[in-house]
Amino acid sequence: MSEATKQAVRPLVDTAESRRPIGLLFVAIPVFLVIWLVIWPAINAISRTVWRKDKSGEMGFDLSSYAFFFSDSYSLDNLSITLWTTLVCAILLLMICLPIALYLRFSRGRLAAYVQALAIFPMFVPSIILAFAFIRVLGPNGMVDILFNAVDLPKIRTPYLTPWGPVIGLVWDNIPLTVLILLAGLGSVANQSIEAARDVGANAVQVFWHIILPRISNSILVALSFSVLGIFSSFTLPYLLGPASPEMLGPFMQRTLREVQDPVGAMTQAVIAFGFCIVFGLFYVRSVARSREK
Amino acid sequence: MSVLHIAEVTKTFSAGAKAVDSFSLDVADGELVCLLGPSGSGKSTLLRMVGGFEQPTSGSITIDGEDVTHLPPERRPTGMVFQSHALWTHMNVFKNLAFGLKLRRMPAAEIRDKVEAVLDLVGLAGYGDRMTTQLSGGQQQRVALARSLVLEPKILLLDEPFASLDQHLRERLREEVRDIQQRLGITTLFVTHGQDEALSMADRIVVMANGKTEQIDRPDVVYRDPKTPFVAGFIGSMNLIDGEVRNGYFMRSDLTVQLQVPDGPATLAIRPESLDVTASDTPKASVHRVTDYGSHGLVDLDLADGTRLKSMVAHPDLFRAGQGVDVFPRAIAAYRDNQQIYRS
Numbered sequence: 001m002s003e004a005t006k007q008a009v010r011p012l013v014d015t016a017e018s019r020r021p022i023g024l025l026f027v028a029i030p031v032f033l034v035i036w037l038v039i040w041p042a043i044n045a046i047s048r049t050v051w052r053k054d055k056s057g058e059m060g061f062d063l064s065s066y067a068f069f070f071s072d073s074y075s076l077d078n079l080s081i082t083l084w085t086t087l088v089c090a091i092l093l094l095m096i097c098l099p100i101a102l103y104l105r106f107s108r109g110r111l112a113a114y115v116q117a118l119a120i121f122p123m124f125v126p127s128i129i130l131a132f133a134f135i136r137v138l139g140p141n142g143m144v145d146i147l148f149n150a151v152d153l154p155k156i157r158t159p160y161l162t163p164w165g166p167v168i169g170l171v172w173d174n175i176p177l178t179v180l181i182l183l184a185g186l187g188s189v190a191n192q193s194i195e196a197a198r199d200v201g202a203n204a205v206q207v208f209w210h211i212i213l214p215r216i217s218n219s220i221l222v223a224l225s226f227s228v229l230g231i232f233s234s235f236t237l238p239y240l241l242g243p244a245s246p247e248m249l250g251p252f253m254q255r256t257l258r259e260v261q262d263p264v265g266a267m268t269q270a271v272i273a274f275g276f277c278i279v280f281g282l283f284y285v286r287s288v289a290r291s292r293e294k
Numbered sequence: 295m296s297v298l299h300i301a302e303v304t305k306t307f308s309a310g311a312k313a314v315d316s317f318s319l320d321v322a323d324g325e326l327v328c329l330l331g332p333s334g335s336g337k338s339t340l341l342r343m344v345g346g347f348e349q350p351t352s353g354s355i356t357i358d359g360e361d362v363t364h365l366p367p368e369r370r371p372t373g374m375v376f377q378s379h380a381l382w383t384h385m386n387v388f389k390n391l392a393f394g395l396k397l398r399r400m401p402a403a404e405i406r407d408k409v410e411a412v413l414d415l416v417g418l419a420g421y422g423d424r425m426t427t428q429l430s431g432g433q434q435q436r437v438a439l440a441r442s443l444v445l446e447p448k449i450l451l452l453d454e455p456f457a458s459l460d461q462h463l464r465e466r467l468r469e470e471v472r473d474i475q476q477r478l479g480i481t482t483l484f485v486t487h488g489q490d491e492a493l494s495m496a497d498r499i500v501v502m503a504n505g506k507t508e509q510i511d512r513p514d515v516v517y518r519d520p521k522t523p524f525v526a527g528f529i530g531s532m533n534l535i536d537g538e539v540r541n542g543y544f545m546r547s548d549l550t551v552q553l554q555v556p557d558g559p560a561t562l563a564i565r566p567e568s569l570d571v572t573a574s575d576t577p578k579a580s581v582h583r584v585t586d587y588g589s590h591g592l593v594d595l596d597l598a599d600g601t602r603l604k605s606m607v608a609h610p611d612l613f614r615a616g617q618g619v620d621v622f623p624r625a626i627a628a629y630r631d632n633q634q635i636y637r638s
Contacts, residue, residue: 192380195347196438198367199374200394200445210393214384 042274045267052264065268077246079272085166085248086232090224092171093178097223100175101182102208105189123176127169131240134169135160165241166248170234174227181226185219186212218287225284229277249273297323298344298449298481303353305339305505313339315505317353321449324479326472328492331502332528337485338453340502344483345374345451357448373442374451377458379434381426387413387437388422394445412444415474432463439471443478450475452484456491464488468495489529493517501525519637523629526563533569533603535562544628547597548578549621553628555636561629566592566606568625577618579603586610595619 052062069075097119104116122130137143139160148156159165189212197211235250242248247255249269257266298321305314314336321327329337342348344355346367354363362370381390391409400408413419416436426434435455442450452471456464472495475482486492492499493513501508501516501524508528509521520526527534537546539560544553551562571579571593579595582602591610595603603621607613628636 190378190380192376192378193382195345195367196374196376196380196441197382197393198347199345199372200441201368201397202393203368206397211382 042271045274046271049264049268049271065264066272068265069268069272074246075252075269078249078252081163081246082232082248082273083276085163085170085238086228088167089170089174089231090228092167093174093227094220094224096171097175097178097182098220101179101186102212104179104183105186119179120176122172127173127236128240130169130173131237134165134241138168160241161243163243165243166234166238169237169241170231173237174230177230178223178227181223182216182219185216185222189215218290221283221287225280225287228280229284232277232280233273297321297358298483299356300340300344301354301356303340303343303350303355305336305343305348306351312505314343314350317502317505317507319500319507319510321481321483323481324476325497326475326482326484326495328496328499329483329485329502330487330489330492330499330529331508332487334504335502336505337487337500337502339505341374341451341453341483341485344449345372346370347374371448372451373445373447373449374453375435375438375442375455377454379426379438379458381434381437381441383425383427385426386422387418387424387426387429390426390437391422391441391444394441398445408444412440415443416440417470431459432467435459435467436470439474443474443480448481450480450482452482454485454487456486456488464491471495493529501528503528519634520563520627521634522632523561523563524632526627526629531566531604533562533564533566535564535601535603536560537562539628547599547601549597549601551623551626553626553636555628555630558630560635562623563627563629564603564623565625566604568623569603569605570622570624571595571605571607571613571619572622573612574618574620576620578620579618581613581615581617581619583615584610584613593619595621 049065050061050063051059053059054062100115100119104112104119107115125133135142138156138158140158142158142160145155145158148154159168193211193215194207197207202210233250234248235254238248239251239254242251249272253266253269253273256262256269298319300317300319300321303314303317304312306312317336317340319327329340331337339348343350346362346365346369350363354361356362357371367374382393385393388409391412392405395405395408409422410419413421416439418433418436418440421429421433421437426437429437438455455471456467459467468491484492484495493516496513498510499513499516500510503524509516509525511519511521516525516529520529520532523534526532535546535549537544537549537560539545539553539555539557541557542552542554544551544560544562546562553560553562579597582594582596585592585594591607591613593605593607593610593613595605597603605621613619626636626638627634
């Protein structure tokens with residue numbers, strides 16, 4: 001075989017043994033960063049919370065920090081409010097983002113473009129500015145109060161510093177990512193599939209329930225997994241908008257470390273948060289695996 | 295008895311372009327009518343208007359005397375087979391077929407009987423448990439057809455159903471679909487841009503161009519007696535020669551054909567099989583290329599001014615490139631101002 005012929009039959013994706021090290025090198029950098037910045041700190045934190053010195057100064061297996069967390073009502077309240085906030089945010093995100101995504105998928109024209117721009121807009125607003133805007137609008141003596149006062153209406157019961165404060169902020173913050181993932185999922189539902197369903201007699205609700213929803217269930221799981229992971233471990237918005245007690249795990253960890261100066265307690269909280277996130281993450285991995293199988 | 299009546303239907307899109315322009319058609323009970331035309335001729339838009347997926351700007355559509363013009367697709371007695379099959383990949387074959395029946399709240403036993411009967415009809419008995427993604431293109435198209443047939447629609451609408459299939463499968467399926475259609479006696483409107491499909495399947499062909507009807511006739515009539523130069527050029531292979539008529543003769547380059555029409559410009563239409571060629575010492579044309587198809591041959595000819603003609607010959611081996619030949623048209627048609635003015 002001549003040199004020219006050899007080049008001509010070279011496949012598009014070269015799997016030759018000699019080229020494998022280059023591919024592995026590309027993969028190695030992110031893998032190394034994940035190991036260094038995520039896996040190692042996680043293993044380190046877990047080991048430091050379960051393998052530590054006792055009162056006599058001897059190293060040993062010790063689950064007392066976990067026992068304390070799960071027996072301390074304040075810690076459990078904080079875990080409960082974190083789970084509650086995550087759950088409520090997930091439900092609200094689905095209720096808000098699914099209609100927006102459906103509208104954007106099946107609408108054409110200028111209005112749909114404006115709606116899409118508005119839905120994506122929060123992605124470009126930093127959380128701290130969002131929190132400030134929230135306080136100025138919905139906080140005590142905020143814009144809504146001023147407007148109500150101008151028309152002789154009573155003051156609103158502000159959600160600021162209540163569990164609903166972080167919920168509103170986090171939902172707003174997570175709308176763009178959720179809409180984009182759902183929109184990508186809806187993109188795989190062909191117009192003719194929907195028309196075929198209408199042709200056999202399905203109305204709009206039946207088309208949604210029997211045709212669209214089964215086709216985007218993986219996208220919904222992926223969107224919710226991403227949102228839930230972000231919300232569960234969020235810090236800025238719960239810290240700025242949420243109540244002081246009970247508080248979400250993010251601010252709780254920070255306060256335990258800085259103010260209470262209990263690094264083992266903070267690490268225990270982090271490990272517990274990490275455990276919950278792994279469960280949510282498994283949903284995401286399962287969804288991706290299922291969609292690959294299809 | 296299911297009769298489709300389309301009266302003066304026009305569809306104008308937002309940009310102002312008319313996709314369908316004052317289209318009228320009556321389809322008799324059990325008839326298969328093909329809408330044939332090039333891309334952008336409005337045939338699919340018209341079919342979608344009958345199915346309820348597009349709303350006409352004006353005009354009316356009635357089925358068995360009932361005005362369905364403004365009814366949504368789910369309330370029309372029509373069944374549509376889509377070009378891309380449009381099967382629901384998250385359901386197996388049985389569920390694809392049973393979905394419409396379930397929506398009609400039919401008892402489960404009856405649904406099973408009906409689905410199995412229709413699967414048998416389309417040659418897919420025993421395929422109910424298969425996922426649609428496990429089927430070949432031809433089997434998927436059969437499932438799509440079965441999904442429409444199981445609901446026993448009054449009008450069956452086929453939107454280029456074989457476009458995504460290979461030639462061999464397409465030929466086999468069109469015979470099967472025609473057999474099923476005739477067996478069930480279902481009134482059918484069929485959109486295609488393949489003239490072979492239209493000529494082999496249809497009771498009548500509607501040739502469309504730019505949203506308008508060019509001709510509605512039986513397939514043999516459309517082929518043998520095209521009423522407009524567009525139809526003449528679109529259906530089958532045709533030599534269309536622009537020229538001038540003077541004193542009862544059409545003239546173009548060295549080609550002269552007797553044509554008893556008033557003087558003026560005209561377009562002459564001659565099928566390749568109606569154009570005889572013979573070797574000549576006083577040639578009117580020269581052979582450009584000879585193609586041997588086995589059963590017959592095709593000779594490409596050039597007139598002196600470069601006009602290219604095609605002639606179908608029984609013995610292509612008698613001709614060679616560069617050879618001088620004489621041409622003799624046997625059957626001709628002539629057109630002026632988009633109207634047929636002569637036919638022999």
